[in-house]
Amino acid sequence: MGELFDKYDRSFGAVVQSSIDFSGLPHSFFTAAKANALREIIATRLHGIRAPHLLDVGCGIGEIHPLVRGMFGRICGADVSAASIAQARIRNPEVHYDAYAGETLPYHSAAFDLSMAICVLHHVPPSQWLGFLREMRRVVRPGGLVCVIEHNPLNPLTRLAVARCEFDRDAILLRARWTRALMADAGLHDARTHYFLLLPSAAPLARRVEHGLRCVPFGAQYIASGIA
Numbered sequence: 001m002g003e004l005f006d007k008y009d010r011s012f013g014a015v016v017q018s019s020i021d022f023s024g025l026p027h028s029f030f031t032a033a034k035a036n037a038l039r040e041i042i043a044t045r046l047h048g049i050r051a052p053h054l055l056d057v058g059c060g061i062g063e064i065h066p067l068v069r070g071m072f073g074r075i076c077g078a079d080v081s082a083a084s085i086a087q088a089r090i091r092n093p094e095v096h097y098d099a100y101a102g103e104t105l106p107y108h109s110a111a112f113d114l115s116m117a118i119c120v121l122h123h124v125p126p127s128q129w130l131g132f133l134r135e136m137r138r139v140v141r142p143g144g145l146v147c148v149i150e151h152n153p154l155n156p157l158t159r160l161a162v163a164r165c166e167f168d169r170d171a172i173l174l175r176a177r178w179t180r181a182l183m184a185d186a187g188l189h190d191a192r193t194h195y196f197l198l199l200p201s202a203a204p205l206a207r208r209v210e211h212g213l214r215c216v217p218f219g220a221q222y223i224a225s226g227i228a
C-alpha cells in the first residue's frame with residue numbers, strides 16, 4: 001500500500017481533481033468541507049479542551065493540515081507512504097510526521113485527544129479494519145474522540161468519482177453503519193455518523209440547506225465519531 005501512494009506524492013491533488021472534474025468544483029472545496037465537518041464534531045463532541053492534540057492517520061501529503069491548524073495545539077500525521085510523508089514535511093514544517101508500517105501506530109497509548117482518518121479505511125483490507133480502529137482508539141486518551149471521514153457508497157456521484165480515480169481501484173467503500181459497528185467493536189462509545197456534501201455547490205444557501213439534511217444518508221461523504 002505504501003508503494004501505491006508513493007507514486008502520487010507530487011500528483012495527489014491533480015489525480016483527485018481529474019476524478020471530480022465532472023462536479024465543476026475544485027478539490028479544495030471538498031477538502032474545506034471535510035475541515036468544516038471536523039470543526040463541527042470537535043465543537044459538539046470534544047468540549048472544554050483548549051488546543052487539543054490531533055493524530056491524522058493516513059495523512060498522505062497533509063493536504064488538510066493548513067485548514068485545521070488553528071483548531072489544534074499540536075498535529076501529528078502518520079502514513080504508510082514514506083514519499084507522501086516526505087512531501088507533507090515540506091508542505092507543513094510545523095506538523096510532526098512519521099512513516100510507519102501500517103499496523104502499530106508509533107505513539108504511546110492515550111497520547112492524543114483526537115485521532116482521525118480521512119478516506120483511508122477504504123484502502124485498508126477489510127480483515128484489518130478492526131485492528132486499524134483499535135489502534136486509533138489506543139492512542140487517544142479516555143474521553144477523547146476517534147473520527148473517520150469516508151466516501152458514502154450510497155451516493156452515485158461518489159461512486160462515479162471513485163470509479164474515475166486511478167488510485168481507488170482497490171477501494172472497498174464502507175457504509176456509515178458498518179463504520180459505526182466497527183467503532184463499537186473497537187471499544188468506542190456512542191458512535192455517531194452524519195452526512196455532508198449532499199449538494200455539490202459552494203453557494204451559501206446550498207451549504208445551509210445541506211446542514212439541515214445531515215441525517216439524510218445520501219451525502220457524498222460522512223463523518224463517523226466515537227468516544228474512546
Ligand SMILES: C[S@@+](CC[C@H](N)C(=O)[O-])C[C@H]1O[C@@H](n2cnc3c(N)ncnc32)[C@H](O)[C@@H]1O
Binds near residue numbers: 002057059063079124
Ligand atoms: C486517499 S489517501 C488520503 C490521504 C489524506 N487522508 C487526505 O484525505 O488527503 C489514502 C492514504 O491512506 C494511506 N494508507 C493506506 N493504508 C494505510 C494504513 N494501514 N495506515 C496508514 N495509512 C494508510 C495511503 O498511503 C494514503 O496516503
